[in-house]
Amino acid sequence: MEAADLERALRPVLGDRLLGVEPFEGTAGRVRFRREGAVDLFRTARDTLLFGHLTMVGGIDWVDHREVVYVLWSDTARQYAILSADVPADDAHIETASAVWPSANWHEREAWELVDISFDHHPDLRHLLTPDGYVFHPLLRSFKLHEPEELEVKSRHV
Amino acid sequence: MTEAKTSDGENAADNPILYVARPMATAARQFAKSLRRPSTIVYPYERLEDPRFRDQVAVEPGRPIGVGQVWDNYRGVHALNIATCISCNLCAFSCPDICIEMVTVPGDDPKHPKKCPQIDYGKCSYCGFCSDACPEGCLTMTTRYELSTPHRAEMVYSPQKLNEVFRSKLPMNPIRLELPENEDRILLDPPLCIGCNACARDCPTQCITMLDVPRPDAKPGEKLPKRIWKEPVVNDSDCVRCGTCISVCPKECLFWGSRP
Amino acid sequence: MSEMWINMGPQHPMTHGLWNLRVKIDGEMVLDVDPEMGYLHRGIEKISEDRHYNEVITLMDRCCYVAGFAWEHLYILAAEQALHIRPPERAEYLRVMSDEFQRIGSHLMWYAAFVQDLGLMSPFLYGMRDRDLVLDLFQAYTGARLTYEYMRVGGVRNDVPPGFTDRARKVLDWLDDRYREYDALCMGSTIFRERCDDLGILKANDCVAHGVTGPMLRAAGVRRDLRKDRPYAVYKQIDFDVAQADAADVTARYLVRMEEMRQSNRILRQVLDWLDHHPGPMMADNLPRWLGAPYAPIGNEGYLLKRSYPKGTGFSAVEEPHGEACAYVVNEGALHPYRVKFRSPVFSNISAARQYLVGYHVADIPPIMGSVDVCVGEVDR
């Protein structure tokens, strides 16, 4: 499967919500899409393209906007594919993938707390790696490593 | 594709009669074996790095496997030979944990005090990047690994203390890395240079010489820059690529680059 | 007894590592579980943004403390793709050798911890003892037993010392015998089979849906191994089989891991033979080994200069001992990676805990979680 194949399969479903598919070494391609097309893209990727396995969800902070990266694996094609969507920094949210792939649950919790990207309709958006009540998002560029933050954290269980 | 199975294709479900006989027999065999000598090393009395135990310590007598002649490779406490240190700062630069600090050691030249690494073992991760980076081979790692101390301040090893480790003649990491063949080198942007000699003065290997450049004839109306008419020339075979010259250059006219 | 929540962790013998499994029980039955992670979160992804490319390697060894080489390899592959560097072939063979020894070491560690969970005491020591031999080999060519810092962007640090391959073959011979002993102690024991059969079942469909990979997935009958499906390094040239079982229970996972160790022995013999006959360079051309791929010397006053590398994004996936690990490295042409993101297999495997723990006994939690092979270092990163 190559980038052109992905584009051919996705274009009719997504229309202009698909921004393009670029080749990416070692994978089937990198699909760039608008966040409005997330649900349709996920369903097509799983049901039509048979990417049954969501490998990871990660966020990148590009200061002016944030990028959500999904990595999929197909057992039939034996290939990875990368999906990426840009979300604005001041309104960073996207539809959850955990309805399609349950494995997205924890990855999205992690992206939410570390990169501050909110996932709509997520079943269980709680802190995972950082303590409950932690207000910072460490993987943002604005979080400086050498200036430790003072914070009083409440314990998880009372 | 392999179906996972046990190594001899047998399992307890096939022979329920055995119940617990096979594991007990295996344990008994091990018991008989370790009656002769258990595999453990009685640490404070026997040490892996002690050559006397290298061949004795074996899981099975007569088949020494495991420890061997390459123990010298171990990355333990550093040894510093102050005499050959050139104060190039590469060890401090390459340290990922920022645990190396260059401190002044008393030298013969009061004007240009010699700086040698001081290592804080409370932070050190023993990655060996510093000894890999050392161009003179004066900072190496030894097989010493016993560092425990009740005081945090004692974890900071001064250059003198590291030099004592060097003098104790412990086995040292024998692997030295060479510089790559066509590595980047120091290049000069001639119009910016003012010939101030700072680079040549501070070069730890003294591989920079200031050569005269011809003073151009001033055209009428043009003002010649105020400078010394000398330019640094770097002897690439001696250069250790430490970048000291670049950092001391007041005009930022030295830079890294590859020359054809 | 009425229903109650108990906290298995963060300091509990069941948790190998620092995490908390909240379990809702009724008598001896498990009604619900809720894993809580984060006690070991060190922010490795954040720290990586502040380090040179090679300096990140020191973090990778600490990412998963029983499979340091696998993580080094994972990161190195992604970083090389992001920086457009190709390592020489001998370095790739050395990496594969390290990987496979690490797989044996990690599985031996798993074996030790797993049988300890079942109350088997002596195999715990046997597993640790035999793992020590593997660590001795690591020490022979990297200089450290746990935190190797051996691979570099563009190659590896140094070659194996003379006589190493013979020594390694002896260890492999020794291990071949030991695997038989392990099977006698576990599969030969009726009590072990009673404890582990039909326990913690996670069928293939659930595995895929919840992102479970590695031995757990292969124990459910799915033949998936990135070394075969997406060969990285030199796995294409090497002949080996993928271990697989169908029962999807704890016994099946045990069998898969045991078979994987035997296959690793097979791979290692081939790699050692290759290393004997093909000398060559350790590093790609023109790359210093200590400072990081975009050569970045620093002046005494923190004055940075750099050689520009073209921007790039690297993605890599390796078959780590615990499962499938991925790395995503964004290179923006700076000295440090712009963003490093890791996918840890255990992260996903634990996230499915509710699927394979609920409905069993409290006493079954340790063997089931043992068969998952939890390494908290790479979950929390």
Place this chain on the structure above:
Amino acid sequence: MSSATLYSVSYALAALILNVIGFIIPPIRAPITNVDVVTVLAVLIFGALLLAASMLNTILLIWWERKLLGRFMDRRGAMHVGFAGLLQNFADGFKLFRKNTFQPAEADTLGFYSGPTAYMVTSMILFGILPISSGWNSGSLPLSLLLALAIFSFAPLFIFVSAWSSNNKYSLMGGMRSAAQMIAYEVPILLAVVSVVILSGSFSLTTIVYEQQNYWFWGPLVVALIVFVAAMLAEMERIPFDLPEAEAELVEGWNTEYGGMLFAFFMLADYLRALVGSILVVLLFLGGWTLPTWVPSAATSFPLAGILWFMLKTYLVFGLFVWVRASLPRVRTDQLLRVGWNRMIPLALLSVFLAAALVTVRCVPVFGCVPSAGA
């Protein structure tokens, strides 16, 4: 057999002490050499000697287990304090003794402290009943076997009390498991013992040992021996039946909240019970302090030979328990109870019938027909 029993020795000792005191202070000589006073002191000395013997043996047993287990695991075991680590357990005991005893918040004080104490004390009483050799104690209790088993089965109560009062969920679960397990395994133990009683015709341990002078009971009663050993493992809470303190899931089971001396009580009592279990196996099945008749009489005629052979057998039996511990995993609660009720009890019943049949035909097939003493 030698006529000097442990009690007579302590009586003589008490009389000696009191006479010496009376010799030094003549006015009180008459009142303190009264028979009643001497008897009271003799009983106290008897108890102290028993206590010392049981504690020494227990600690030696722990050392024995540590060394054996070490070799099974390809390591050395305790080796630093004293010769071959013999004093290591004393050092550990002193450490525990010095430690602060603490009590969790909202724990029930009475139960929390009385549980371990009662557990310890009842375990020690056991030692006073068992005849270690012919000269050890009077051994005249006609129902000493029943008494021993009765005291042995006190333990679940105290374990449950201390588990419940320590206000910890793990302790509570461990206590529940312990109670269920011990109750389930009391029955097979008693049934296995019944077959011994049938064969020997007596409830007195001393008589049972004397009945074994011609043949040891393990031969004809091998089924009962297997049942007894397995059930004893469960009663002693050792691997593979150590679920009440299965450290993998229950931390330390019912003694999770105990530390310092109270934990030492539990630990010592556990090993004391292990010692008593091994002793019972030796007494009931392995001929006690007697040796087979073909052994030259020189081996049994020197002083304290009975105790020596008895202890040797006991430690070997305990070595078997250690061997099992070194090679088998732990079973699960439901499996344990299933094995107990579904396997052990039928097997024990079978051995009862076997013993009854043997006695009826007055013939012991393994060792040839001999006149059965029990009939």
